Amino acid sequence: MNANLDVVPMQEWINTDGKPLIIAGPCSAETEEQVLETANRIKAEGYAHIMRAGVWKPRTRPGSFEGMGEAALPWLVEAKKQTGLPIAVEVATPEHIELSLKYGVDVLWIGARTTVNPFNVQEIADALKGVDVPVLVKNPVNPDLALWVGAFERLQGAGIKKLGAIHRGFSNAQETKYRNSPMWQIAVEMKRLFPQLPIIGDPSHMAGKRALLMELSQRILDLNYDGMIIETHRDPDQAWSDASQQLTPEALGEMLRELDVRKASYGADFTDELTALRAKIDNIDRELLEVLAARMSVVEKLGEYKRDNNVAVLQLDRWKQVHADRAGQAKGLGLYPEFVEELFKLVHLESIRKQTEVMNTSLA
Ligand code: PEP
Ligand code: MN
Numbered sequence: 583m584n585a586n587l588d589v590v591p592m593q594e595w596i597n598t599d600g601k602p603l604i605i606a607g608p609c610s611a612e613t614e615e616q617v618l619e620t621a622n623r624i625k626a627e628g629y630a631h632i633m634r635a636g637v638w639k640p641r642t643r644p645g646s647f648e649g650m651g652e653a654a655l656p657w658l659v660e661a662k663k664q665t666g667l668p669i670a671v672e673v674a675t676p677e678h679i680e681l682s683l684k685y686g687v688d689v690l691w692i693g694a695r696t697t698v699n700p701f702n703v704q705e706i707a708d709a710l711k712g713v714d715v716p717v718l719v720k721n722p723v724n725p726d727l728a729l730w731v732g733a734f735e736r737l738q739g740a741g742i743k744k745l746g747a748i749h750r751g752f753s754n755a756q757e758t759k760y761r762n763s764p765m766w767q768i769a770v771e772m773k774r775l776f777p778q779l780p781i782i783g784d785p786s787h788m789a790g791k792r793a794l795l796m797e798l799s800q801r802i803l804d805l806n807y808d809g810m811i812i813e814t815h816r817d818p819d820q821a822w823s824d825a826s827q828q829l830t831p832e833a834l835g836e837m838l839r840e841l842d843v844r845k846a847s848y849g850a851d852f853t854d855e856l857t858a859l860r861a862k863i864d865n866i867d868r869e870l871l872e873v874l875a876a877r878m879s880v881v882e883k884l885g886e887y888k889r890d891n892n893v894a895v896l897q898l899d900r901w902k903q904v905h906a907d908r909a910g911q912a913k914g915l916g917l918y919p920e921f922v923e924e925l926f927k928l929v930h931l932e933s934i935r936k937q938t939e940v941m942n943t944s945l946a
Pocket of ligand 2: 609610813823824
């Protein structure tokens with residue numbers, strides 16, 4: 583890909599003393615009390631450089647909480663007054679931008695559901711012409727690097743140079759470990775293309791659940807990201823959006839203290855070709871395993887169905903059909919047929935073992 587971006591170094595618009603940038607705050611601004619209490623508890627912990635809060639919430643399905651809108655902006659202004667933390671909100675339309683700037687929001691970000699749409703991104707870019715505000719762009723929901731790059735090019739076209747990329751992972755067709763699979767190689771490629779563009783990890787939206795935040799955050803730091811954006815709420819279980827992935831400001835502090843932050847002098851392993859290729863392989867392997875695990879959980883359901891309907895585990899016709907079908911697909915993908923044959927023999931054996939296990943459970 584041939585692209586170039588003129589980017590103002592992050593430290594010129596937010597001073598983090600060389601440490602990774604931490605943007606912390608609730609998924610959504612809900613009430614004035616919730617915003618102010620969360621802000622003050624974040625401030626007391628001392629880790630944050632910027633406070634985030636969603637004011638307009640893009641929800642996958644209607645009927646969920648869609649944000650308090652303009653009414654929440656004065657709460658954020660007050661939070662900033664009380665804590666001194668600059669504030670960041672998500673914008674998706676020219677109107678959001680106009681209002682955010684009117685209230686003095688310091689940093690804007692474009693959400694994953696907006697980055698996918700070039701019409702939206704262009705409207706946002708046009709509304710930002712002549713405005714000197716940092717804009718962070720989340721990766722699009724689908725793993726399309728060009729779409730992500732295109733959003734930066736549109737903003738750059740409007741004269742925005744204080745830019746940063748937020749890697750929040752990519753949505754999945756089937757259920758996997760993560761709410762949004764990281765697919766690290768896409769972020770690695772982004773960094774390779776634009777070494778000067780800060781990259782910020784969003785472990786909250788990758789994880790979808792609290793228990794996975796720590797391992798994702800460590801991985802983000804191990805890859806030398808420039809920072810993280812993490813959701814934190816005064817009472818996570820009662821949050822109006824993304825309850826299961828938020829943690830209290832104090833729990834976030836504890837987690838951040840436990841992470842190993844590499845020294846800046848360690849060197850950017852991101853830009854090292856061999857490391858980048860190995861990182862790609864590691865991540866593809868991880869995804870292979872996740873896909874295999876997803877297959878096995880479907881196999882388990884199939885086993886239960888066969889058990890409950892008294893159908894034998896091994897269905898030879900079906901297996902022959904699977905075999906022929908996969909061999910054909912493999913050929914189309916340029917994979918060595920014998921390799922794929924052996925691989926699927928193993929996968930099939932494991933499926934039979936799993937289903938037999940399910941059958942036997944019923945007898946116990
Ligand atoms: C958010 O940051 O709360 C959000 C809606 O994230 P995303 O655009 O990554 O889904
Ligand atoms: Mn959220």
